[in-house]
Amino acid sequence: MAINNLAALEERRQHLNQVLAEFGSPNFQLIELTIFLSHLLTANNNSLLSAYFTEFLPKYSTLLKNYSPFGIDPLQTESIYSIAEKYLKTVNEEAVNNELSFSITKIKNQFDELKKILEGGTSESSTGNCLLFPVLEKSDDDKYFFGFLETITISISKRISLTEDTFVVVPDFGQSDNRLNQQIQSSWDFAKNYFAGSIKASKHFHEVVIRFNKKYGIYEGGSFGIALTIGFIQELIRFYNLRDVVTLGSNIASTGSVNEKGEIDSVGVESIEKKVEAVFYSKVQRFIIPFSDLATATKRINLLHKKYPKRELEIIGIPIISDLIDRRSLVSIKKQNIIKWGAKKTLKNKLSIALLVLLVFTSSYFLVKDFDDNPVGIDFQSVPGIGFVKNKLGKTLWEINEFPVPGKEYAPSHYFKNKFKIFDTDGDGKNELFLCEVGRSGTLFCLNSTGSLKWKFDYRRIVETPKEKFSDFYRIHMIVDIIKNNGVNELIVAAQEAHHYPNPILKINAATGELIDDSFWHPGGIQGALVKDIDNDGKLEVVAAGNSNGKKSAFVFSIEYDKLNGTAPTIKNYTFLNQQVADFDQYILLPKTDLSFFLTEKYNSTVNSPHIEETKQLIDIKTIEDIVGYRNYPLEIYYDFTFDFSDVRITIPEGFVYKRDSLVRSSKLDMPLTGTSEYKEKLQRNIQRWNGKEFVQMFPQNVEMNEGTISIQNK
Structure with missing residues (x-):
């Protein structure tokens, strides 16, 4: 329709009057008026504009004055105020000009506030304490x-x-x-x-x-x-x-x-x-x-x-x-304050002073019981991907969205154990929450007891090996522990380069989120770790497990906390430049089984963190030899080391036995059968340890057999 076609323009004007009469939505009315005004402005004819828009001006001015960009797509708002600005240039009457100018300025200010929010900022004004x-x-x-x-x-x-x-x-x-x-x-x-x-x-x-x-x-x-x-x-x-x-x-x-x-x-x-x-x-x-x-x-x-x-x-x-x-x-x-509230109730209901005193004593218990807002745990199992933050009574205080859903090889209770820690780091009686892997980010978050952000930490560093140079982006995927060291609460976390094997262990100030130390690097995934004085010498050790990319094998190591710097022993192409091998108490390789070699080209790895059995003084390590080996369940081997690593007990689960023996009987794998002493001797002979110069056989002699397990003495 040509804008100078007066018949069509009159038809549009009548339609607009009908819309304004029938539709009560202010925003809908403003959009229709804006569209009509835009058509008039394209004619560049002030006489036509005056003739056809003057009757709508009071309505348009009121709607523009009351318009808010909040709740509406920004493109719609930009269209509204840009047309209004064009129209303003044609208005000569001072009172109308001032009113329109005020409305346009208000809309643009609110629009700037909305854009700030959309870019991750916060509003300078609040909606108040009412539920919108x-x-x-x-x-x-x-x-x-x-x-x-x-x-x-x-x-x-x-x-x-x-x-x-x-x-x-x-x-x-x-x-x-x-x-x-x-x-x-x-x-x-x-x-x-x-x-x-x-x-x-x-x-x-x-x-x-x-x-x-x-x-x-x-x-x-x-x-x-x-x-x-x-x-x-x-x-x-x-x-x-x-x-x-x-x-x-x-x-x-x-x-x-x-x-x-x-x-x-x-x-x-x-x-x-x-x-x-x-x-x-x-x-x-x-x-x-x-x-x-x-x-x-x-x-x-x-x-x-x-x-x-x-x-x-x-x-x-x-x-x-x-x-x-x-x-x-x-x-x-x-x-409410019991005295003030009781006084009002006394005046209104003639309560006795004795009853008021009784209320003072009896209410304190229920106040603590019913309104405890201090987080002590997180429930990850009720709904996949959501963590429900709980108080000590099991009440949900708030929730955290976008947690990863663990694969079937992980028990949820074990998987999430190292994704968060709850600790009162500033001594105010309210716990802070430390979280990683929220929203698929590599960021480490610290939240206060109400869920507000206290600080966040992203790790960036470039490292190299003789073979390649890696990116500076790291994903913090595990929170190991929080310990007090030299008067500072240190948060120990593990990170991994975005797509490759560099895995540093970091020490971070839990109160401020500042990096304390990043001098330990492992050439392969750290799947779990713990901090404990396992040899009772008064010094903390870090016990970690995972996989070594260079050695293509699962590993477990123990090292004193204060000696946590350097790297792990590996082949040349996987050695980080300018890094010496750390002073480990133990660095042990748990090589692939023959069944694992048959089923997958990928090397084995540990799953979850090392587990401490206090009563038996054992460190439990579980390796995954294949993800979907038996009835879609992982094939696993359990290694239980004594705290001083002088003894180990190996347990072979039923699924592994069934899968391997079926392949042995069909001549796809060599004898012996899995449950025999010969096969168990083969497993223990494959375990290697680092002696400071090279990897050597860890348990060369003296094997004692038990049904389904093997106990090996390290002489």
């Missing part, structure tokens, strides 16, 4: 979609004339949505039942007023159920002067309907995708959603992160409202 919820606006033809964040205000009173609890929704446009009404009733029933026994029965009923603060129009559906339920709980506490004080964290939003049992229901695939997008383009830092929608939301977040990879938004899946109430990182529940 995203509301979706869309046209009937789904041509446009907008999101904005709404809040509600609740007030409760009692009316003698009422025969039942009554709800008033503001604004009221004379239309009622059944789902919204049902959600109000369900949230109210849950909130009242939550305080069963705390609120005295009354013959009078409540009038509950629910105000949607932005008053954008008709509200439908029940996805504001989480916010409504928490709001009812807060207001009932205030109305009945209960001792609890419930405070929400800032910059938190939620979506999800809640039934009378407190169960949080899905909002659906399309709805959760659009609401995640609306929240993504906002100040919100944590978004609470139904647990059943977590997979869809995570997929949507990953898609949005391709455009804005630095945007920090935590998605929290919650199955039931009580789980949310128990999380101290989201909802703070504290008791």
Whole structure:
């Protein structure tokens, strides 16, 4: 349509009037006005612009003044204010010019704040301690979609004339949505039942007023159920002067309907995708959603992160409202001062002073019991990829998303053992959490007791061998331990070069995140390690296990903590330049078995960390000889060394025996059978140790046989 075609222009003007009359969404109206204004501006005809836009100017000015870029795709906002700036240049009337200038400046300032958030920054302003919820606006033809964040205000009173609890929704446009009404009733029933026994029965009923603060129009559906339920709980506490004080964290939003049992229901695939997008383009830092929608939301977040990879938004899946109430990182529940609260109750209910004193003594125990917010553990097994941070009572305080899911060769309890440590490093009585491998990054994180970041550490260094030069990117994949050394809490971690075998062990200041030492390097993967005085000489040793790339074999070593510098013995092409072999107490190779050679070209390795059996004074090492060797389970060999490494006990699991013996009987492997003393002697003769100059046979003589195991004396 040519812009100078007046008939077509008049038709568009009439259509715009119809849209403004029929559609209540302010953002939708502003977009339609912006499109119409853009067409007029392309004509470069001020007379035409004045004739066709003057009637819309008051509406346009009001919508522009009230517009917020939060919750909306930035491209849409850029279009709105760029057209407004072009129009401003044509406006001669000072009052109109000033009003439009003010609105454009406000939008651009807010837009700059949004861009800062999308680039990983934080907002200078807060959404406050109210629970927001995203509301979706869309046209009937789904041509446009907008999101904005709404809040509600609740007030409760009692009316003698009422025969039942009554709800008033503001604004009221004379239309009622059944789902919204049902959600109000369900949230109210849950909130009242939550305080069963705390609120005295009354013959009078409540009038509950629910105000949607932005008053954008008709509200439908029940996805504001989480916010409504928490709001009812807060207001009932205030109305009945209960001792609890419930405070929400800032910059938190939620979506999800809640039934009378407190169960949080899905909002659906399309709805959760659009609401995640609306929240993504906002100040919100944590978004609470139904647990059943977590997979869809995570997929949507990953898609949005391709455009804005630095945007920090935590998605929290919650199955039931009580789980949310128990999380101290989201909802703070504290008791009012017992004297002040008791005084108010005394005045209101004529409590005796004796009862007030009794309350002082009895409440202290329950205050600690019910509201402990100090993390002591993480549950990784309930939901793959998510860690639920727990207090000592087993209550979930908050959660950590994007943890890796271990392969089948790893028991989850063993795998995650070295992915985190919990320790009070600054002595304030609140534990810090140290985490690695979160979000598939190589970063080491330190979080405080509420889940806020204290510091993070990334390791960068270039090393070389005679054969090649490696990149400077390292992934910290294991937290070994935290020990106090010379008055400093040292965090011992293991890292690995992005795609190759250099593996340093690092010492980091647990309080500050600063690197203390990085002088030990291993030419192959360190799969696990521990720190312990295993020989009772008063000095700590580091015991580690993994695989040596140069020697193509599993290994285990022991070295004094203070001597942890240098590298491991290996062949020339795998030796790091300017590194000497470390002063090991023991460096032992556990070579591949004949079964492993038959099944895979890859060398064997250990799995998990060395395990200490205190009562037997043993160090347990487990090697993987093949990942999918028997019924899709790994083929393993167990080596149990004494603390001084003078003795070893080898155990051959049933799966290994079955697989190898079947190959022996079919003449694919040489005799002897696996359970015989001859085969077990062969295993023990293959073990080698470093004597300071070369690798030698560790157990050359004196073999004692037991059923299924072999005990070897190192003479």
